[in-house]
Amino acid sequence: MLYSCEQKRYTYKTFKHEVDSIAASLLELGFEKNDRFAVWLPNTSENVTMTYAASKLGLIKVNINPAYVERELEYCINKVGCKGILLSPSVKSIDSLSIFRRLVPELDQQSSLPGELSAKAVPTLKHVILTGEQISVPGTHSYVDLLKRGAQTSHTKLTERQASVDPDSAVAIFYTSGTTGQPKAATLTNFGMLNLVRAQWELLSPFYSCVCVPIPMFHIFAATSGVLNVAVANCKVIFPAVLPDTVATMRAIHEEKCTALIGAPIIFSDILMHPDRKKYDLSSLVYGGSGATSLQIDFLRQVEKEFPITRMVQGYGMTENASLLTSGMWAGDDDSQRRLGSLGRCMQGLEIKVVDQQGQIVPIGQQGEIWARGYPIMCGYYGDPEKTAETLTPSGWLRTGDEAKMDEDGYLYFVGRQKEIIIRGGVNIYPIEVENTIIEHPSVAQAQVFSIPDQRYGEEVCAWIILKPNVPKCQTQDIQNFLKDKLAFFKIPKHIRFVDKFITTPT
The missing domain is CATH 3.40.50.12780 (ANL, N-terminal domain)
Incomplete structure (x- = not known):
């Protein structure tokens, strides 16, 4: 494996050594099978290492978008009751540590040892692990130190734990974003x-x-x-x-x-x-x-x-x-x-x-x-039997x-x-059909089509459009005229807005 941004290269041997080292340290910290462990990281070597370490220990790795802020992070941790979290102090321009400190002010208020966190906002969270070489925050573990410690300890208990992990047990949680409601915790084996x-x-x-x-x-x-x-x-x-x-x-x-x-x-x-x-x-x-x-x-x-x-x-x-x-x-x-x-x-x-x-x-x-x-189908949505059913x-x-x-x-x-069907005056319209046709216009790079409320028809067709760079500007009428001989009249967007980017869900 190669992490270009970190200038790190791993062989299978060196990767296994790092996985076993961090897994051995987590075992010493008292993590049990089926404990949920949050990873709030971008594409880093530590993220991949934790994927395999969690699997060896029978933990459930909870994958969290590194762009999330306090409220979203709090939801993801509490939804599944995470016992530990791994994070980087910063991700590009995102000050992740400051975000986490605002969520868990107890880090700055307590003189507790690492592993003894007691936070009002995230009560199940006990262990906070920080990546990076020069970071030292009271009440947290250093990922680098855990690696060194795990490399120096016997891996006998780790081997025993790995042998006891059921292959049909849960290994990962991924939050699925809907267009409405809170994310659901899809759990995979x-x-x-x-x-x-x-x-x-x-x-x-x-x-x-x-x-x-x-x-x-x-x-x-x-x-x-x-x-x-x-x-x-x-x-x-x-x-x-x-x-x-x-x-x-x-x-x-x-x-x-x-x-x-x-x-x-x-x-x-x-x-x-x-x-x-x-x-x-x-x-x-x-x-x-x-x-x-x-x-x-x-x-x-x-x-x-x-x-x-x-x-x-x-x-x-x-x-x-x-x-x-x-x-x-x-x-x-x-x-x-x-x-x-x-x-x-x-x-x-x-x-x-x-x-x-x-x-x-x-x-x-x-x-x-x-x-x-x-066999790849999820076990269900963690903590949501109704949504699972x-x-x-x-x-x-x-x-x-x-x-x-x-x-x-x-x-x-x-x-x-199914949820994206536009019902205009009782007639079903599929946004993807309209999007595909709009994109045929030589000046259009991308299009998103959706419904907006309409007093007469119930729903009306609306389109957001991103134009290609360095092309003549388009007007609403230009797009509508282009579509007239390609789509039935009721499929042509009544409302069109030209934008620089789309608003999307994380997944």
Whole structure:
């Protein structure tokens, strides 16, 4: 593994030594199986090390977005009752330690020893561990000191603990962001996550000799397709920056001759549109995997041509199933329509069906909700039996809330999300269809379509649009005129706003 921003390189031997050292120290601190341990870090070596240390000890690693502020951090810790937390004093311009001190003023008020924290806002939290060489805060542990201490102690007890961990036990919690309500704590198992990664590796091994992972580790996509790769695959994993950085990503691909790049669509579009792209040699890339949202087939072909990348594919999945349900890799090079235009076919170890509102399978080519079942599916939402029951059926099917069609060979074609349907005057409109059409305009880079209340129709169509750089300005009427012969009149946005960026949920 390589952490470009830290200038750290790990072999399997050195990585195992660090994992065992920190795990041995955590064991000495009194962490028990199933204790929840929060990691509030960006893409750092300590984040990956804690993933494996927690698994060895039977802890449940709680992944928290490093951009969260006090209220969000407090919720994430208390929702699952974290006993420990690992954080960095700062993340770029974010003063994480100050945020934490505002949440836990007891750090500055108490003379307690590390491990004896008693905080009103987060009562279950006892251990605070800080990364960094020069940091010393009363009542906290130093990650560096714990590493040194663990390296000098016997690992006999660690070996015994690891042998007692049930592979079906919970190993990680990822918070899923909805558009309404508080995040839910999706809980995944050792067995489910590792075997999904193994299935990915069997499908992608010809392309994964060196994979670049610029996406954040608190996101399930990076956790499975990046962090856990080293457990099942003989490949080099590159983390180019602590936070998303287009130049750092291009530099890492150029210098390390990466063969694979994974990320959300914005990773690929930012590289494609970057003015310095041609300063870097990206031709070593033979695979590009994108998820998190559906992409336009023309955009994928453009990426293949201009990066260049030998093979771009889309995948489909969600946090609740450890990231990947389907992959376009099943389609051959000569079947670009399926490889680029569909969400792909079901991964090994999973089964998928498309159902109607009664849960009955719909005919081939008919629209319905995607349901999935298999070992990667979550245990449930931690502490939320009602929400778990709403999402998982008694027979283990995950209701995704996403609408799709399936062809005769099992390939899925995304239609939209049930909660994103706009109902205008009783007529259903799928935002993704409108978005895809708007993006065909030569001046448009990205579009988001959603509903706003309307006194007459109940809901009206609204669009936020990001224009490409250095193009003539567009007006609302320009976009509406462009859409007139491409969409039915009721699908054309009545309200259009041009923006510099979108407001999105963390995951």
